[in-house]
Amino acid sequence: HNMAAVRQLCPTSIWLDDGRIAAYGPTNEVAARYLQASHEDSSASERSFDEDTSKAFQVRSARLLGSDGSETRQFECDQGILLDLKCQVRVKVPGLYGYLWIARTDGTGVLESDSYDVGPNPLDQMDPGMYTMRIAIPARTLAPGNYTVYFNFTSTANLSGFNVDSPGIVAGFSLNDSVSRRGNRRMGAMSLLLPWQVQRV
Numbered sequence: 001h002n003m004a005a006v007r008q009l010c011p012t013s014i015w016l017d018d019g020r021i022a023a024y025g026p027t028n029e030v031a032a033r034y035l036q037a038s039h040e041d042s043s044a045s046e047r048s049f050d051e052d053t054s055k056a057f058q059v060r061s062a063r064l065l066g067s068d069g070s071e072t073r074q075f076e077c078d079q080g081i082l083l084d085l086k087c088q089v090r091v092k093v094p095g096l097y098g099y100l101w102i103a104r105t106d107g108t109g110v111l112e113s114d115s116y117d118v119g120p121n122p123l124d125q126m127d128p129g130m131y132t133m134r135i136a137i138p139a140r141t142l143a144p145g146n147y148t149v150y151f152n153f154t155s156t157a158n159l160s161g162f163n164v165d166s167p168g169i170v171a172g173f174s175l176n177d178s179v180s181r182r183g184n185r186r187m188g189a190m191s192l193l194l195p196w197q198v199q200r201v
Helices: 003-009 027-041
Strands: 012-016 020-026 046-048 056-067 072-077 081-089 097-104 109-114 128-135 146-155 163-176
Touching: 012 027, 020 027, 056 146, 056 163, 081 109, 081 163, 097 128
Parallel strands: 072 163
Antiparallel strands: 012 020, 046 056, 056 081, 081 128, 097 109, 097 146, 146 163
16 A cells, blocks of 8 residues: 555556456556556545455445534645544454555555554454444644545454455545645645744843
8 A cells, every 4th residue: 555665666566456457567657557546436525335244344434524524525734634434343353453544646655543553452352233433633734635545454363364354545535725824835744833932042
């Protein structure tokens, strides 16, 4: 999922889609095609996944929500972003944890998180049932621009394999800065506004 690293390390790449070769050739060309397809797939504010009863844990839908609770793909930098997942647990999975990767549409990663980030992992040993999972990205975290949201769920204790559910890129969103002086011209990965304190000595 880290296209920037792939571009640096690999002169030639293969893009596999559902076990089939979708593209093969120079990495820049393959990565561009992959990212374009991913961006098109993430053009809605909600994405649903077909039921797969062979999975012990599965993401059934993913949504992007604004601060007012409405579904949207367009955000202001001064607005928080809520990632809302509906998940189904069919069988208790020991050691289950989630992984989140947010990247610019050129593949440059800007934010990485997993369910161990704060306190105990809330996904470990969940009983069977339907769950809502929410991850909040605070206002003024990311710089203006276009982004994709990638999820993966794994377990080191899973006997049938490391990956439990790999929904991949589930959504895309845009951030606009209409408040600060630099606005959308602000470069870098963050939109944090820093106070400049001056004191005569």
